[in-house]
Amino acid sequence: MRKQYSAAALLLLGTLASTTAQAQDASRIQAKVVGADNQPELVQFNAAGKASYKASEAAQVLRQQLGLTSDDQLRPARTELDQLGFTHQKFSQYYKGVRVEHADYNVHAKGGAIESISGDFEKIAGLNTTPALNEATALSRALAKVGARKYMWQDPAEEAGLKQQENDQAATYLPKGELVIVRDRRISADNAPLVLAWKFNVYAQQPVSRAYIYIDARTGKVVLQDNIIKHVAATGSFATKYSGTVSSATETATGGYRLRELTRGLGIETYNARKGNSYTTAVDFIDADNSWTEYNNANFDNAALDAHWGAQSTYDYFKNVHARNSYNNAGAKIKSYVHFDDTPGDGVGFENAYWNGSVMTYGDGASRFDPLTSLDVAAHEIGHAVCSSTANLTYANESGALNEGFSDIWGACVEYYKAPTKATWLIGEDIDKVRPSLRSMSNPNAEGQPDTYKGTSWAPTSTAPSNANDQGGVHTNSGVLNHWFYILSVGKAGTNDIGSAYSVTGIGIDAAAKIAYRTESVYLTASSNYAAARTYSIQSATDLYGAGSAQVTAVTNAWYAVGVGAAAGGTTPPPTGTPTYCTSKGTSQAYEWIDLVNLGTINRTSAKDAGYYNGTALSTSIAAGSSQTIRFSAAFTSTAYTENWKIYIDYNKNGLFTDAGELVVSGSSASAATLSGTFTVPTTARTGATRLRVILSDNAATTSCNTYSYGETEDYTVNITGGAAIAGGTYSLTGGDSMPLGNELARGLEVYPNPATDAVRLVLPGNAEATSVVLTDVRGVRIAGATYSNGTLNISGLAKGMYTLSVSDGQKVFHQRFVKQ
Template sequence: MKKQYSAAALLMLGTLATAQAQDASRIANKVLGKDGQPELVQFSAEGKAALRGLSGDQVLRQQLGLGQADQLVQRAAEADQLGMVHQKFNQLYQGIPVEHASYTVHSKGGTVESISGDFEKITNLNTTPSLSEKTALGRAMASVGARLYKWQTNEADAASYKPTGQLVIVRDNRTENGPQVLAWKFNVYAAQPVSRAYIYVDAHTGDVVLTDNIIKHATPATATFATAYSGTRSLADETATGGYHLREYTRGLGIETYNCKKGSSYTAAVDFIDADNSWTEYNNANFDNVAGDAHFGAQTTYDYWKAVFGRNSYDNAGAKIKSYVHFDDTPGDGVGYENAYWDGTEMTYGDGASTFKPLTALDVCGHEIGHAVCEKTANLTYSNESGAMNEGFSDIWGASVEAFGVSKYSLTGKSTYLIGEEIMKAGGALRSMSSPNTYQQPAYYKGTYWYTGTADNGGVHTNSGVLNYWYYLISNGKTGTNEKSQSFSVAGLGLDAAAKITFRAESVYLTASSNYANARTYTIKAAQDLYGVGSTQEQSVTNAWYAVGIGAAYSGGTTGCGTPTSLTAGSITTTGATLSWAAISGATSYNVQYRVSGATTWTTTTSTTTSKALTGLTTATTYQYQVQSVCSSGSSAYSAIGSFSTSGGTTTPTYCASKGSSVTYEWIDLVQLGSINRTSGADGGYYDGTALNTSVAAGSSQTMTLSAGFSGSAYDENWGIYVDWNQNGTFETAERMDYGVVTASAGNLTSTWTVPTTAKNGKTRMRIVMTYGAATAACGSYTEGETEDYSITVTGGTLTGSGVATLSGNSLGNAVARNLEVYPNPGTSIINLVMPSTSPIASVLVTDVRGARVAGAVLNENALNISALAKGMYTLTVSDGQKVFHQRFVKE
């Protein structure tokens, strides 16, 4: 029977079709997960314009279709070196945390570019527990079956390890894609045998539905130190009473290495001490020389993350790296401990027994601290595919740290793509990244040696071979045939590019529940971010996943062809300009869009050549423009934005906004360069000082003086100095004159840099950004700190094209500060407070990360008992009755 529609129904269908077409036009690319929920959404130019002005949570509520019971709560906002800001949200259902579910909003210049993550669609879940917390803890302990738990030992802080339950929603991990259940979550730390894991107990049935290991295993002055695996090395240490200790504080909050004396207690561990700082006698029958390997490994790992990614320790906040060697979980049994692990707080190394030598080789150190990096970024659940990726990333960082150490120190006897080759008593290695099958690991997704059982948390040390081999392929390159008889060809990118792509995926896009399919999506996106759509890097990443059995080979991608580069503007008149760009192979035409700088809408035109003449422009006006290539298979993304100014008068570029939302604790209080000399208090997060101007000559060396002001104690601050030398209204990376983190200092800082000889003559803008706790970017809002803008007039410059000269500088000096000292930090039970003066403490206030007052901390003279506090970060506000000082601390 033929269907009949009323006029109203036809109108409704037409409206729905229009809305769907409009929605499709606003989305450039959408990738759905197995559950049908989007794991990546990239917006078109129209979509970005439609989302302008919406907050991150509004964008997610709109795009993910959240119900009344769903919440996404922002937990962090991070800026990266590409100028992008990533707002990270955790999911809640009826106010209860949904474990491993998080979503990120990626924006640039205030415009949302994409969203990514894992959103769990939950309906009609009973959130009232049937089991008590006490009963659930008994089920959790029964599943561990340890002889002795950490809170049952005689250690001073033993009571702090007693687990407390938290109600959460988590996926039942006993079957693939199991249901979401209400569960009690416990952090259970066992002492004999050693284990530490988050254990989730179904709050209705009492079943253990997931065990997420916190301990990640590798597998079942200046000192001269003769190490066991890396030759004689120069190690930073400290002078102390009785000799020299393996402690140093030039890297972050420090690197410390201790001796467990073949015991299992960290509190009973002691310093390694040497009288003359020449530690040659440590090469003894007890293998005390492995202390040098642990210390060297931690230092080299810190240096790798700092040099390659600008990351300050594993948490990018300078976290102390503590290592314990000669650890034995069952002292006195005559059998050494055959493992090494990161337990969420410190590194622990056993001496080995029948299989291993002491487990302190450089790649093992890099591997274990790699787990700490993962915990602070993607925090991949240590089970099944996400756990295999957790292990794979650690192998990747172990290999990369080892290669970095070999290059920097000319080390010998190491093989980049073998893991643990130096600790095996019988020779060989633990794993091979270049040939996983050699050590019974899969080189192909769900292929030969793929593990499908429940042991080893679902085969995390086995199935990591797929990620390892993928990394080897993009680093080294290879042409061949995989085990499914499919031919592949992967271009080698080198370790530097491979590492940058991998870490961007791990730190920006991946979430706790990500699997291998997600890893493919997000590493391709990371390659596009860093090197462009259609780039060799994107093709290599895609083809390597094809080689290991995940996804198709590269065939032009979703965008069809490469994104135009090398944009220039010439033949500029009062009302016109000619735009040019590099040719893209396979392009049949190009779309060009342009607008007045700062406008919200673009004018679009086309060209069949690699140039376009624009006419009818406004005199003395700055314009922005982008170019998109069009191929038979689709269109590329638009290029980076270029800019030019029509002639006929003086133009004032429109600069991006930059402002701190809080100046409670810190602000800029001094800027001095030439005739600019301004001291100030807090200016509400931003100060417009462009009326203040100084002249500089092209090619001249300039020294400027800066200072941070603090309401109490001084904090570490990120500084960035930018000058718009080409006067195009944007601060390019090449225009960042100086940047870096300065250790807590209220004193004057100096920055020395050279004015580019190719700078444009005339008046331009200088921007100083000082932020706490995040990398310094020229644009955007941030939580704590301040931005100040000033003017510089350049003489003798000769601008060529749109570039500027290579810059020198990055010599931000430091000074000694007078702070409230807090130690130990992190602390577990007692922390000590040392005032900058001899005045007694009059009052102490503890607040949490939300700024809410927290009860339970008890002051006794200068010692603060924090044992009653929950684990996390807090802020101390301490007064001597006249001055107020602030300091952050972490309760472990």
């Protein structure tokens, strides 16, 4: 029976709003990006004052912006809250009650106000939703397409294993048909017609495959195959085969210890498929003393140690770096099966590794590959699971290339995170016996991939995707996304295949990964292409680092470098050489300024410096690996306001302060006394002169690249000795009445925009409700001419000038200043 939805749970479409309403709506739009189908992919709104939309108005916004009719519905799918405080409402499109496959739309809000909407909406009119073909006939057509010798539901042991795994006695691999609306990919890759289709999840055992098969519900033709098992391009303290001796969690068992553990989510488990193709008959690897040193044998059992450690490492990376709890963000168990063979007994090893939609599967390799359990391959495949739980990019043509590319990105990131001495920018270098690697992110052409959109080695996407053409070149055209990420991380200058000269300053792999993760997990939808990836990565960089930031510029220029879109400002970025640092300056020093900076031989006391002081002629030497103490203080005209201190060192000398560990001191204090911060210089910091930046600002949101309202920035030079490249550091803030790093900033009041004209939004820690809001002017006189409601303070009636807010959450009072323009 089809699930029924109440009126409250549906976003039912109405007719277009009146001309007056449209004019009012248009005044709220800051920017709009329209796709090739003339439908909006991204709409940004004014998020403050009278022009803002409330998050509760999502239905109205979607109806107006997408021009919904009475046949269209957008049904709520899920709501997520990210680390930036954004709430993302996810909606799935339906037409006359039938799911429109791969069409999803998202509403992004912060502080109760909608900031943007994004996604893919299909404009449909007059489509017949009554099938001419019944489910059974359609399934027979789907099975004829797959043509397997044996299917999973025909294996009683696998069926029993699924019931146990799902804890559901009704669970079965037997495909159940679902009516959907999908594009007929037999016609062309672009602008294919929408058809009513039966959708089946078909899992074959011999030969192994798993895919969503779509059968036209009127003609019985196969219109799309979306592979669930994604191949690694026709592939796929432990004494590991590929990563040396590592530490990895295990579990006690009869006879010793086994490759299982329960400390990460619902667990990490690794099994021995014993060169068979059955998951249910797999067994545990057992070691008597938990010192797994005897597994380097002719059977390559030590490859299982790589798989187990790889799964744990990938879990740790997503949890510690992106706050994601396993691939589904709900702690899902990660199960890996090693020594898998799709055709047991044929004497040929299985040269593949894949995520089958539920578990990890690794072959032992043959002529091309060694066992396919290397760290980057494990992270790549689990990356597919992350994608299926986020953007769910369709595995064909450009969306499929993005799917593969993001998995390569996570392979590189996890390898850099856990094994930085490995070749970060090569994929599969540990397992490939014939080539230097399976793919190269730094030089895609070396392995037959394009480094430019539709450039050299680009695989055609105009024909219907199939296994014969690698689903429209998904493993080939992913090179463009790979190279974009490489350029964004480390920088590059040159001329691409379409004749565009470029020069990009890298922002470091950590910042690039944050942008890539937000792009995939927040903005991309199933049918996204390269143009959409560019739009949404720029938006992600804006969310994370601010409009006009060095990161936004780098993202834009990296896309230009690989042939997607224009460079920042519409021109070729300037050539690079000696690092040019971004501007950081306080607009006013009427109330506070930096009066002391002391690190080693740098010891400067000063009066006001007009918002910025270039002290790079002053320098001191600091040794890689050493612990350092920096002292600093603020001067105040009268009242000692709470001020925010941020101190950066450009350890990798790339002209940015956004790489891991480069924010060496951060915290806040309302004291004029001398404060101190301690930090450890990374042992891998680059030797030589680099920039030290000290920022004092009244605004906690101030970053390394800002022109902010009140305070000062001072730059100095530090000479690093005995170093090489970048790594992280430890740091803390002590002194006066300040608190350790993390406490004070985590407890701060956010006030934005600042300066403001009509309204400011107030966000308390933990999104707590404000119980009182008091506004005073520079004289300390209480002002009654502003009203506060739903997180927004209306200041349209105030005179221009500076004001102080005192906001209470019922337990603590927070103070912050802002400027009315």
